[in-house]
Every structure is written in structure tokens, then in C-alpha cells.
Amino acid sequence: MSIVSSIQKNVTAGLSALYNQSITEKDFQINQTKPEFEGDYTIVMFALVKSLKQSPDSIGNQLGGYLIKTYPELFSNFNIIKGFLNLSVTNTFWTNLLQKNYANAGYGRKEKNGKKVMVEYASPNTNKPLHLGHLRNIFLGWSVAEIYKANGYEVIKTCIVNDRGIHICKSMIAWQKYANGATPQSTGIKGDHLVGDYYVRFENDLKAESQVLINKINLGDLCDFSGVALEKLDKLLIALTKLDEIKDEEKIAKLHDEIKEIARNNTSVMAEAKQMLLDWEEGKPAVIDLWKKMNGWVYEGFDITYKRIGTDFDKIYYESKTYLLGKYIVQQGLDKTVFFKKEDGSIWIDLTADGLDEKLVQRKDGTSVYITQDIGLALQKYEEYKIDSSIYVIGNEQNYHMKVLQLICKKLGMANADNIFHLSYGMVELTTGKMKSREGTVVDADDIVDEMIATSQMHTEELGKVKDFTVEELKDLYDTIGLGAMKFYLLRVDPKKTMVFNAEESIDFHGFTGPFVQYTHARIKSILRKEPLANNQQALTSSNLLKLEKELIVILEQYPEAIEQAAIEHNPSIIAMYVFNLAKTFNSFYTEHSIANAETGNKKQLRLQLAVMTANTLNSGMELLGTRVPERM
RNA sequence: GACUUGGUAGCUCAGCUGGAUAGAGCAUCAGCCUUCUAAGCUGAGGGUCAUUGGUUCGAAUCCAAUCCAGGUCACCA
Numbered sequence: 001m002s003i004v005s006s007i008q009k010n011v012t013a014g015l016s017a018l019y020n021q022s023i024t025e026k027d028f029q030i031n032q033t034k035p036e037f038e039g040d041y042t043i044v045m046f047a048l049v050k051s052l053k054q055s056p057d058s059i060g061n062q063l064g065g066y067l068i069k070t071y072p073e074l075f076s077n078f079n080i081i082k083g084f085l086n087l088s089v090t091n092t093f094w095t096n097l098l099q100k101n102y103a104n105a106g107y108g109r110k111e112k113n114g115k116k117v118m119v120e121y122a123s124p125n126t127n128k129p130l131h132l133g134h135l136r137n138i139f140l141g142w143s144v145a146e147i148y149k150a151n152g153y154e155v156i157k158t159c160i161v162n163d164r165g166i167h168i169c170k171s172m173i174a175w176q177k178y179a180n181g182a183t184p185q186s187t188g189i190k191g192d193h194l195v196g197d198y199y200v201r202f203e204n205d206l207k208a209e210s211q212v213l214i215n216k217i218n219l220g221d222l223c224d225f226s227g228v229a230l231e232k233l234d235k236l237l238i239a240l241t242k243l244d245e246i247k248d249e250e251k252i253a254k255l256h257d258e259i260k261e262i263a264r265n266n267t268s269v270m271a272e273a274k275q276m277l278l279d280w281e282e283g284k285p286a287v288i289d290l291w292k293k294m295n296g297w298v299y300e301g302f303d304i305t306y307k308r309i310g311t312d313f314d315k316i317y318y319e320s321k322t323y324l325l326g327k328y329i330v331q332q333g334l335d336k337t338v339f340f341k342k343e344d345g346s347i348w349i350d351l352t353a354d355g356l357d358e359k360l361v362q363r364k365d366g367t368s369v370y371i372t373q374d375i376g377l378a379l380q381k382y383e384e385y386k387i388d389s390s391i392y393v394i395g396n397e398q399n400y401h402m403k404v405l406q407l408i409c410k411k412l413g414m415a416n417a418d419n420i421f422h423l424s425y426g427m428v429e430l431t432t433g434k435m436k437s438r439e440g441t442v443v444d445a446d447d448i449v450d451e452m453i454a455t456s457q458m459h460t461e462e463l464g465k466v467k468d469f470t471v472e473e474l475k476d477l478y479d480t481i482g483l484g485a486m487k488f489y490l491l492r493v494d495p496k497k498t499m500v501f502n503a504e505e506s507i508d509f510h511g512f513t514g515p516f517v518q519y520t521h522a523r524i525k526s527i528l529r530k531e532p533l534a535n536n537q538q539a540l541t542s543s544n545l546l547k548l549e550k551e552l553i554v555i556l557e558q559y560p561e562a563i564e565q566a567a568i569e570h571n572p573s574i575i576a577m578y579v580f581n582l583a584k585t586f587n588s589f590y591t592e593h594s595i596a597n598a599e600t601g602n603k604k605q606l607r608l609q610l611a612v613m614t615a616n617t618l619n620s621g622m623e624l625l626g627t628r629v630p631e632r633m
Numbered sequence: 634g635a636c637u638u639g640g641u642a643g644c645u646c647a648g649c650u651g652g653a654u655a656g657a658g659c660a661u662c663a664g665c666c667u668u669c670u671a672a673g674c675u676g677a678g679g680g681u682c683a684u685u686g687g688u689u690c691g692a693a694u695c696c697a698a699u700c701c702a703g704g705u706c707a708c709c710a
Contacts, residue, residue, distance in 0.1 A: 026650090034653065044652055046690065056690095083690090084653065125710070165710060319710090346708065355636090356706095363708045370710050399637070400705050426638085427703080434703095465670065481672090492658095493646065497639075498703065502659095505645065509672050511658040512646085519672045527669050577647070580657085591665090591674045611669095633672075 002561050003089070004030050006074065007041055014066045019052050027051070032554075038079055039086030040554070046083050056083035091545045094553045095606065101556075102613035108560040108620065113152035118381055119145040121393035122159045122311070126298040127167040128196035130305055130445035132428050132435065132501060133395070136490045140425055141393040142311050142626045143491055143572035148391075150624060151567045156385055159313045160377060163295050164320040169276040171195045172290050173269065174202035184297050190446070192301030195294050205269050213263040229262050236262075281367065305445055309483060310626060315385075317377055323368045326376030329412070330362050338411045349408060359404050374405050375412070382416060389419035391570065396424040396496070423570045426498035428490075443501065453482030455507040456515070466632055477630055481515050484627040488514030491625050492576040512580050514627055517618055520583035521629040523590065524615040531596050533608040548589040552610055555582050559617050563624070572625055579621035586614045 001009075008025045015023040028047050033039040043063070045056035052059055057080050064078030064085055077088040101107045121141020124130060130138075145155045175182075175198040184191040213224055217233065225233055240255050264270060279287040306312060330347055333339045339347050339361055347362040361372055381390055394402060402422040409417040428435065435442045457478045460466065466477065489506045493499045509515035545553075555578075562578040565571075595611060598604035619629050 029650095029652080031652075037653080042653085046652075049690085082653065162710060167710070344708095360708055365708085367708085369708065373710095395704095396638075397704055424638095429703090431644090459672065463670090463672070465672095497646090500645065502645065505659065508659070511672095513658085513672085515672055516658095519670080523670055523673080530669065573647090577657090584657090587673060588675090590669080591671095594669065596669045632670085 003093075003557055004041070004561075007043075007087070010067060010071055010074070011043060011063065014063055014070065015048070015052075018062055018066055021051060023048065023051065033086050037081060037084075037086050038088065039077070040089045041087050043085045043087070044083070045080075045085055056080075060085040091550075094545060094550055094557075097557055098553050098606070098609050098613060102609040102616075105616055105620070107613070107616060108563050109150045110152035110563075112154070114154075115152075115389070116154045116156065116385060116387045117148050117389045117391060118156045118158055118385060118387045119148070119391045119393065120158045120160060121145075122306075122313070123162065123394070124302065125162045125165075125167050126195070126295050127171045127199045128437070129190070129192040129301065131437075132443040132445065132448060135309070135445050135448070135486070136425060136428050136495075136499075137393050137395070138306075138309065138311050139487050139490050139626060140423065140495055140572065143487075143575070143624060144391060144393065144423060144567075144570055146624045146626065147563065147566045147572065147575065150563050156314045156387065157312070158315045158317065158381070160317045160319060160322070162319050164280070164318075164323065166273055166277055167199070168291065168295070169273045169280065170202040170206075171199040172287075172294055173272050173276060174198035174205070175294065176290070184300065190301045190304065191297030191299070192305075193446075194301075195298050202269065202273075206264060206267055209267040209269055210260065210263040213266060214260060217259060217263065225262075225266060229266055233259065233262060305449075308449060308479075309445075309486075317380075319373050322377045322380065323373040324376070325380055326372035326374070327362065327366075327368050329375055329379060330368075330372060333361075333412055336412075338408075349411070351404065351407060354407055356400075356404060356407070359408075361408075371401065371405060371408070374401075375408055378405065378409050378420065379412075379414060382414065388416060389421065390416070391421045391423055393423045393425065396426055398422075399424055421570065423495065425495040428499055428501050431500060431502050448506075449483070449486065452486045452507065453478050456481035456485065456509070459509055459515075460633065469632075477633060480628045480630050481509070481518060481633060484514035484518050484622070484629075485509055486514075487625055487627050488517070488576060491572045492580075494573050495571060514622075514625075515633075517579050517583045517622060518627075518629050519633060520586055521615055521618045521622075522631060522633040524586070524611045524618075525631045527595055527611055528608070528615070531604075531608060533605075533612055546593065548585070548592055549606065549610065552582075552585050552589055552614065555585055556613055556617055559621070562621075566624070575621050575624050579618055579625075582614060582621070583618060586611075 007030055012025055029044055031042045033042045045060050048059055049056055060080035068075045074093055075087055076090040079086050119141055122138045145157050148155050184194050222233055236255050236259055339349050341347050344364040346364040348358050348360055350358050406420045562574055566574040595607040598607055622629050
């Protein structure tokens with residue numbers, strides 16, 4: 001049990017003994033005492049004044065007196081300042097805590113709780129390489145998985161590959177046109193990048209062709225259009241002439257976007273892509289073969305990246321397989337009247353009673369939409385692994401989609417539908433604005449990883465501390481530091497929030513960064529190589545603890561709580577902040593006090609234990625962030 | 634327009650289930666390496682917590698309104 005909960009318990013017991021009133025733990029708060037006051041933990045008396053009908057100081061005095069009398073092994077002293085009861089914890093408590101846990105590598109981690117959770121992350125499309133946004137997603141998913149493991153869950157890491165759809169057809173069309181049979185082998189280009197290049201090629205063609213159409217439309221020439229598209233265009237153009245007078249720029253831009261969309265859909269290249277999608281669904285061998293070939297290149301490319309950044313999956317799902325299950329479930333749901341069919345044959349669910357709209361789950365031509373396969377997959381996950389809960393690491397632009405998905409699962413009677421959790425994370429923006437693939441401002445994952453590793457190499461060489469390392473050891477160290485910096489940078493921010501990626505800041509290895517934490521660890525290991533801690537040490541007599549010694553133990557005591565909180569909030573940044581705080585405190589301690597030349601043998605022993613426990617905890621915490629810590633750097 | 638998320642130091646972020654004088658890192662300035670790794674440490678300056686009102690012993694935190702910014706509202710995925 002954490003010290004705060006012990007105090008909570010003791011205070012509740014004390015209050016009921018003193019006042020014969022049942023005060024619960026929610027009726028008062030325990031905070032850490034501010035450094036300018038004496039004491040370790042503070043209880044605010046004001047909250048109790050009303051129910052106990054006494055002055056804050058009087059309650060404080062009685063409660064403080066009771067606590068040190070009743071729990072002398074825990075509390076040594078108290079004082080009251082302006083209604084705040086400050087409690088001092090005995091040195092014995094702190095040294096005992098240190099003695100008990102310093103050598104425990106699993107400190108802070110919980111026993112298995114028998115529950116299974118699935119974490120879905122990464123989930124890329126197979127038409128272009130991974131970018132910075134994917135990295136945030138992947139690091140988050142991995143870290144949350146580790147954090148859940150540390151909390152006693154059995155975790156299954158999974159990934160749904162969006163390998164089917166118009167996007168991959170676009171790459172295929174452009175490849176057929178321009179590639180002359182080029183392959184990753186023949187060009188030396190990583191598979192995912194090669195396929196991505198042809199996707200860009202397609203988009204360029206599409207842009208050029210649609211621009212011609214837009215120009216004609218702007219001149220009032222609609223001869224390229226017919227049917228529904230023509231009708232829509234007519235309406236848009238009329239709306240535009242009206243708005244020109246009002247000068248609502250936002251609305252005008254919106255209308256122009258709609259025109260652009262119609263133009264894009266009316267191009268010959270788009271028609272080719274759509275035809276290819278139909279051919280794919282019909283299973284035309286030539287299309288399927290090409291699809292398999294190009295997807296294969298992408299997977300090879302992804303695998304290289306995954307391996308490099310140290311991520312993997314226990315199970316990979318493919319959309320090309322799950323969509324059929326989705327359609328099957330939609331049929332079943334139709335029989336159960338969860339869904340209903342419209343006259344044109346399309347299938348919908350009515351969510352208006354839940355404050356949402358009607359949502360299409362299957363097109364009139366019988367093909368599945370995005371949510372169809374998600375329904376199938378959600379069910380399949382539960383049936384295949386008998387999981388208790390399911391975490392989806394997906395960007396916040398899909399909040400609505402996930403809300404709908406969860407609701408549908410519930411209506412279909414899925415047992416654990418309430419335990420679907422959407423870990424909704426914010427976009428990664430650049431200092432120059434948003435990343436937009438169409439404008440080529442996307443930061444490529446492989447590039448940025450290269451850059452981070454190169455930077456770590458540069459710094460390491462400049463400092464020249466590991467000149468005796470072998471080539472392999474050096475390479476491993478550069479990877480450890482470069483990736484450590486990268487992961488820490490992306491994980492140190494609350495996942496929910498949009499974050500700004502500052503290229504200059506990201507390669508800074510000082511301050512609130514991964515390398516700072518890694519450095520602290522290496523520093524401790526260096527001491528321990530010279531001053532190994534003997535195993536069979538007698539119990540320490542709890543002499544006076546210095547301020548920084550105690551501060552370190554106090555922070556170490558909070559680690560289990562941090563692990564727990566990180567899981568509750570699905571938030572690795574709690575661990576990042578914790579580990580930084582611990583490293584910072586150790587560094588202050590390190591410069592103030594010598595370990596090797598401590599004043600007494602007893603002190604040396606205590607400080608070595610502190611060093612060992614700090615190193616263990618830094619290692620453990622960084623592991624939860626998917627990051628290694630080096631022995632030397 | 635509806636729904637939703639955010640606005641805290643020059644920049645990037647903590648703090649938000651109400652508590653004492655609002656914190657880090659970067660950047661700026663001033664110091665510290667013949668003793669355990671200076672990727673470190675110490676100190677200084679830097680704030681109308683978007684604005685206004687309310688709730689109360691006490692508000693960055695809760696409530697309301699307003700302003701600003703992002704996201705969603707597809708028979709795309």
C-alpha cells in the first residue's frame with residue numbers, strides 16, 4: 001500500500017476515534033508538503049471544519065497528536081500553519097522502504113490479475129510509408145501495452161492492416177503506367193517507399209486532370225459532366241454566384257472544395273482506379289496478383305521500420321479478410337432488426353435515439369464500408385482471444401466513428417462492448433503548420449529515425465566517452481540513444497493533446513529528454529562498477545536522512561502509483577514525467593553528496609542502495625516507454 | 634450551423650476529482666570539471682493561468698457567457 005493511502009486510512013481511523021463521526025477518505029485531501037514548510041504530507045483542515053464544527057487549528061492539533069501517538073513508527077512530528085496540518089514521516093519508514101525494495105527489479109509492477117486486454121495500434125494503409133503521426137501512434141500503443149502488462153494484465157498487441165480499398169488501387173494504377181516493372185530489388189528503394197512514390201504519382205496525375213476540369217467549370221463549361229454530378233455542379237455554381245455578393249469566404253471555399261471533389265471523381269484516372277477496385281472485388285487474377293505483389297513490398301518495408309523502432313505485434317489482422325465477417329454480421333443484425341434496409345437495398349442503423357444520426361453499414365451494391373469491417377473485427381477479437389477489454393489507439397479525428405462503433409457493438413449484444421476504449425490521440429503538427437501529404441509536408445518515419453540516430457552518433461563522438469566500444473556496441477548505443485530521444489519526445493506529452501513537433505527541439509538531448517534519463521542511468525552504473533553493493537548487508541540503522549536522500553526515497557515510493565495511474569489514464573506521459581523527475585533528483589543528489597566517499601560506512605551503504613534502486617526504477621520506467629537504458633554512454 | 638477538444642512564461646509542455654507565494658524543460662543571463670561520467674549541477678530574470686461574471690473560508694482548477702484555435706458531422710479509409 002502506498003504511503004498516501006496508509007495515511008488516509010490512519011486519518012480516517014483517527015477522526016472516527018476522536019470525534020465519533022464517520023469521515024470517509026473523500027472528505028479530506030492529502031498533499032505533499034510544500035518545500036518551504038516542515039513536514040512530508042499535508043492535510044487541509046478546512047474541509048473538515050463543517051462536519052466537525054471545530055476550528056481548523058483545533059482539529060489539526062488533536063489529529064496530529066493522535067497520529068504520532070498511535071502510529072509512532074510512521075509519524076515523527078507535526079505542525080499546523082494556517083489550517084494546514086503538516087505531518088513528518090519517520091526516517092525509519094523511509095529507510096525500511098529502501099531496504100525492502102532496492103534490489104527488486106520488479107518494483108512497482110503488479111501480480112497477474114488474470115485479465116486479458118487487446119491493444120490495437122499502428123494500423124497503416126498499404127499505399128504509402130509510415131510517417132511521424134504513425135510513430136506517435138505506435139509508440140503510444142506499445143507503451144500502453146507495456147503499462148498494462150506492468151499492471152498485471154495479459155496483453156495481446158495487434159494491428160489491423162488496411163490493405164484493401166481505392167488507395168492501394170491508386171498506387172497500382174500508377175505503377176502499371178510508369179514503373180516499367182520496377183521493384184524494390186531492381187531500384188534499391190524500400191518497398192513501402194516505392195509504392196508510396198507511385199501513389200504520389202497517381203495523385204499528381206489526378207490533380208492535373210482535375211485542374212483542367214475545374215478550369216472549364218469556372219468558365220461555365222460543364223460538357224464533361226452528366227447525371228447526378230451535373231445536377232450538383234449546377235446547384236453549386238448557382239450558390240456561388242449568390243455568395244459572391246455576400247463575400248462569406250469560408251462558405252465560398254467550402255463550395256469550391258465540393259466542386260473540386262466532383263471534378264476529381266470525374267477524371268479518367270479516378271475511373272481507372274474505381275474499375276480496378278471492382279476487378280479486385282471480383283477477384284480478377286491479374287489484379288489480385290499485382291495487389292499481392294505490391295502489398296508484399298509494403299509489408300517488407302514496414303517490417304524493416306518496425307524492427308528498427310523495436311515494435312512488433314502478437315497478431316495481425318487484414319482488412320481484406322475481416323470485411324467478409326463484417327458483412328456476415330450485418331446480415332445477422334438485420335435479422336435481429338438491429339439494422340434496417342432502405343428501399344435501394346442499402347443497410348443502416350438508426351442511432352437517433354442515442355443522439356447520433358443514421359449510419360450506413362452496407363452500400364446498396366452490397367459492398368462493405370469502413371465501419372462494416374470494424375464491426376466484424378471487434379467481434380472477432382473477442383471470440384478469438386476471449387479478451388476482457390479492447391484498446392484502440394486511433395487518432396482523435398475518428399472520435400465519432402469510434403463512438404458509433406461502440407454503440408453498434410452494444411446493440412448487437414456484444415458482451416464486453418462497454419470495455420472498448422478508444423485511446424484517442426491528437427495530431428502531430430509541425431512548427432510550420434500541419435502535415436499534409438498532398439502538399440508534401442509529411443515527415444517520413446524512416447527519415448526522422450535516421451536523423452535521430454545520426455544526431456546521437458554525433459553527440460556521442462563529440463563527447464568521446466566510449467572510444468573503447470566495438471563497432472557493434474557503438475551502433476547499438478546510437479540506436480538506443482536516438483530512439484530513446486525520439487520515443488521520449490513523442491510520449492512525454494499527454495496523448496489526448498495535439499502536439500507540435502519541433503525538429504530542433506527533438507534533437508536536443510538535454511533537459512526533459514530520453515538521453516537525460518539514459519545518461520543518469522549510465523552514471524549510476526559507472527559508480528556501481530567501481531563500488532559494487534555487497535549482498536549480505538546488515539540492516540541500516542536509521543540515522544538522520546539528508547534532505548536529498550529523503551527526497552529520492554520519497555520519489556521512489558511514488559513509482560507504483562505512477563504505473564497504476566498511467567494505466568487508468570492510458571497515459572505514458574505520466575511515466576515519462578516520473579522518470580525525468582527521478583533522474584533530476586538523483587542528479588542533484590549526485591552533485592551534492594559523494595557515494596564512494598560517504599561520511600560513514602553506513603551512509604555509503606544507504607547511498608549505494610539508493611543508487612541501485614534509482615537505476616532499477618529508471619530502467620523499469622523507460623522500459624514502459626519502449627526505451628532501453630545503456631550501461632555506458 | 635450542431636457536436637467535440639483545447640487556450641497557463643518568448644517556445645514546448647505539467648498542474649485541472651478546488652488548498653499555502655502557479656511549476657518543468659528549451660531559449661536568455663551569471664556561476665561550477667586535478668575527487669563517483671559536465672548528455673550534469675547551482676542561481677537569476679521571465680505570468681492579467683484567453684476575457685467577463687458566478688459559486689466559497691479559498692478558483693488556473695467547478696459553473697455560465699463570450700472570444701480565439703483544432704477536429705468531426707461521406708454510399709473515403
